[in-house]
Amino acid sequence: MEGRPMRILIADDEPDILEIISYNLGKEGYEIHTAKDGNEAIELAKQINPDLIILDVMMPRKTGMEVCQILRTQPMFQKTLIIFLTALSDEASQIKGLEFGADDYVNKPISPKVLTSRVNALFRRLQTKVSEDSSLVLGNITIDPVKFMVTIDGADVVLAKKEFELLYLLAAKPGRVFLRNEILSQVWGNDVIVGDRTIDVHIRKIRQKMGVDCITTVKGVGYKFDV
């Protein structure tokens, strides 16, 4: 799945902050590098080519803003993610930071957990953009919502809209059991009322068209996608 861990460069002049952030993001599996001023940040960035740079705004030897501005002019750092970190919580700074080309702007005092969540959110978005297709791959089965296509062992399977939506719902969380009510409200919507057998019939058609039996019935509860 993940070829290499995402590389993060953190620049701040307060050692405590560096340590706290490093520790928390390291725990998430990221590869962490640190710099303690602006020039060092630029140097290191050129060396290691990080995926994300977290910049304190107030730093000696070039502020975060300056670092950002310098890096953004270089082709190599065009698509690098940048987060500003700052004690300045005033509106103007924040706007200025974002317009300088930052992807996020987090105020101090920092909650390590919040920062981690924001970092994760940025990377999540980047993933789906790079791979462009958010298709699910489960063993020999591929489900591509962009192409509206299901493939088993390279062979295409054509599903109708509702069938596809139902399959996608189950396959998005393999192994998890979905209650009939859950399925109804997610695929059909809340206000629609359909008969008891409707879900079953769709499940049947999916099973039939797919050939492989990848959907398991949990009697009295619901259905789940088998891994």
Add this chain to the structure above:
Amino acid sequence: MEGRPMRILIADDEPDILEIISYNLGKEGYEIHTAKDGNEAIELAKQINPDLIILDVMMPRKTGMEVCQILRTQPMFQKTLIIFLTALSDEASQIKGLEFGADDYVNKPISPKVLTSRVNALFRRLQTKVSEDSSLVLGNITIDPVKFMVTIDGADVVLAKKEFELLYLLAAKPGRVFLRNEILSQVWGNDVIVGDRTIDVHIRKIRQKMGVDCITTVKGVGYKFDV
């Protein structure tokens, strides 16, 4: 060619907030739609297929979180940007929101300018390579947007303007399904209103003129170019 404004759906139960945000984002050139509760947001989202959804967390008839959760399970909202808006500034909510699949989390009271900056930052990151008009080669089919010409097995096929634009749109991302709404806004523009059958008629003419059936209908969803 690629000048379509980004489409934003804003959902909040306070009319004042809706208005302020709409005004400010509208000024930036975005196309704005609004909903005043959760269910309405889901309905509208399905209709207009927005690029970004701004969700108030506290709303009647489904909270923002619920809306997010429901939409994220559906294939067509995998890549849609989502921002949460909330008065709850506590850490836990924020983390929860981001882990729910949101791309940003903004606390009330909202500064319109800050929100605008954050919206801009998200879209900036999303900007795809503006494919300068280069000719597409797909198997034995060549589509040259400069010469306005389509060639199949060396034989020229003459298409009318709208037909060509439609074909080019689909062929630019082979396999990808384009919703009827998407096609309308990309080929016809957002403000133009045309009848229900217009797209079909054009598709038919393309199919007829091309001889080869390279466009597949995905009923209830849209059309796609076959590879």
Add this chain to the structure above:
DNA sequence: CTTCCATGTTAACGCTATGTTTACACAAAT
């Protein structure tokens, strides 16, 4: 063993989304 309930199975059918054809306004070309 019987009963009961949840789900599987099948066929049939209405309805909606799309296909198809024709007509027409309008623009461009001749």
Add this chain to the structure above:
DNA sequence: ATTTGTGTAAACATAGCGTTAACATGGAAG
């Protein structure tokens, strides 16, 4: 002025999706 072609609308035709209803099955409880 005539011709030719494009884009849209309107009026059908139609396929197949989504649903229902009726019946089958199987397993758990008694």
